[in-house]
Amino acid sequence: MNREDGFPQDFIWGCSTSCYQIEGAAKEDGKGISIWDTFAHTPDKVLSNHTGDIACDSYHRWKEDIALLRELNAGAYRFSVSWTRIQPEGKGAPNQKGLDYYSRLVDGLCEAGVEPWLELFHWDLPQALEEKGGWRNRDTAMRFEEYAGIMYDHIGDRVGHWTSMNEPWCAAFLGHLTGIHAPGLKDRSATNRAVHHLLLAHGLALRAFRRSGIKGEYGLVINPSKPRPATLRPEDAEASERASIERTSLWLDPIFGRSYPRVFMDIFGSDMPIEAGDMDIISEPLDFIGVNYYDEEAVRAAPCSAQNPYGFEFVPTYQKKTDMGWEIEPSGLRRILSYIANVWPCKKIYVTENGAAFPDKQDADGIVRDYDRIDYIKGHANACGDAIKQGVPLKGYFLWSLIDNFEWSFGYNRAFGIVAVDRNTLERRPKLSFYYYRDLIAGFGL
Numbered sequence: 001m002n003r004e005d006g007f008p009q010d011f012i013w014g015c016s017t018s019c020y021q022i023e024g025a026a027k028e029d030g031k032g033i034s035i036w037d038t039f040a041h042t043p044d045k046v047l048s049n050h051t052g053d054i055a056c057d058s059y060h061r062w063k064e065d066i067a068l069l070r071e072l073n074a075g076a077y078r079f080s081v082s083w084t085r086i087q088p089e090g091k092g093a094p095n096q097k098g099l100d101y102y103s104r105l106v107d108g109l110c111e112a113g114v115e116p117w118l119e120l121f122h123w124d125l126p127q128a129l130e131e132k133g134g135w136r137n138r139d140t141a142m143r144f145e146e147y148a149g150i151m152y153d154h155i156g157d158r159v160g161h162w163t164s165m166n167e168p169w170c171a172a173f174l175g176h177l178t179g180i181h182a183p184g185l186k187d188r189s190a191t192n193r194a195v196h197h198l199l200l201a202h203g204l205a206l207r208a209f210r211r212s213g214i215k216g217e218y219g220l221v222i223n224p225s226k227p228r229p230a231t232l233r234p235e236d237a238e239a240s241e242r243a244s245i246e247r248t249s250l251w252l253d254p255i256f257g258r259s260y261p262r263v264f265m266d267i268f269g270s271d272m273p274i275e276a277g278d279m280d281i282i283s284e285p286l287d288f289i290g291v292n293y294y295d296e297e298a299v300r301a302a303p304c305s306a307q308n309p310y311g312f313e314f315v316p317t318y319q320k321k322t323d324m325g326w327e328i329e330p331s332g333l334r335r336i337l338s339y340i341a342n343v344w345p346c347k348k349i350y351v352t353e354n355g356a357a358f359p360d361k362q363d364a365d366g367i368v369r370d371y372d373r374i375d376y377i378k379g380h381a382n383a384c385g386d387a388i389k390q391g392v393p394l395k396g397y398f399l400w401s402l403i404d405n406f407e408w409s410f411g412y413n414r415a416f417g418i419v420a421v422d423r424n425t426l427e428r429r430p431k432l433s434f435y436y437y438r439d440l441i442a443g444f445g446l
């Protein structure tokens with residue numbers, strides 16, 4: 001029986017965050033240093049030289065975050081675990097205080113009726129592992145399996161939804177090719193090695209999960225993209241397919257047992273450190289795909305060259321942009337969900353992130369009236385409904401983000417939250433979009 005707005009009763013409405021972006025307490029209770037601690041403390045890597053040292057102080061204020069989720073009546077909370085709280089050096093015996101923190105968080109969520117969705121890796125690789133080659137080094141995948149096993153043992157009885165990692169494209173390409181994310185390299189061959197080892201780490205952790213016998217569902221979260229073709233000309237349609245390779249099929253093809261896309265292998269195959277049995281590990285069947293969606297661009301065909309190996313170029317578009325410069329196109333969410341459901345059929349898909357940064361202003365009464373964000377959420381929730389009508393097995397939607405937080409190389413200069421965080425007092429203050437999302441969750445938002 002569906003709700004009045006057409007969504008199934010059991011559709012999950014949640015919120016997402018990640019550890020480095022909200023926790024702070026960067027050196028507390030035995031936590032080790034991650035590559036994001038190092039990167040953010042390197043001058044001029046992050047706008048305004050902001051760091052995650054304090055972030056939203058959720059390490060101490062997690063009860064306030066849970067209270068907000070409860071006020072929303074959110075069905076689930078997707079958070080990530082800081083690997084260096086659990087294994088400060090990325091290997092060996094766990095740090096009990098780190099485990100205790102996540103144990104308290106999970107218990108608090110369960111008591112509040114909010115299902116914990118645990119993500120093992122959201123880019124904050126232990127610095128000690130980076131010093132041994134990070135994701136360029138095959139051993140990091142084995143270390144990830146060990147860390148995952150610790151989490152399964154200590155918290156597996158209370159968490160029903162797990163994801164190995166968030167947006168491995170960002171970890172590989174932004175971290176190793178453009179260098180705008182940690183560890184800040186600009187090296188194509190390092191990027192390709194990182195791609196393979198991230199996927200291997202995912203597969204090893206998933207196999208360990210299956211072996212553990214934990215009852216729960218397991219997925220991988222990607223940020224796929226398939227820019228729409230600028231025109232109906234066949235060459236532009238083909239350019240749109242090629243433009244989607246590195247963000248989409250590079251990850252989903254191997255996960256679905258189809259190995260890496262041929263076009264990618266033709267160009268970069270010699271870099272890929274594939275060993276016997278790897279592709280079987282990577283294609284261990286998962287329970288769901290997590291899709292993070294923010295925008296959609298448009299492309300047309302262009303000549304292939306060493307600088308443009310996939311032969312496409314972006315074209316100007318008319319859409320309004322968010323504060324990130326990302327084009328607002330809700331129907332692109334329906335398109336990417338349908339594309340994935342058709343090409344990589346999976347039992348369940350979740351939108352694990354969707355949201356927008358806008359230059360919020362506090363009115364004299366202290367309230368942020370963020371109608372742009374409300375429109376954004378409403379448009380994308382409608383697109384989710386359309387996708388379901390088209391037969392996409394979409395089972396939930398997670399808003400990015402519960403609270404304003406550390407937006408990576410932009411520091412605190414970009415606000416995605418439905419709750420503002422005062423940078424001086426760290427007080428949480430709901431914006432109007434918070435009350436809109438509460439209505440949406442209750443079935444009155446559309």
Ligand code: IFM
Pocket residue numbers: 018021166167292353400407408416
């Ligand atoms: O803040 C990030 C998040 O960590 C990963 N997905 C995109 C968000 C907005 O840029």
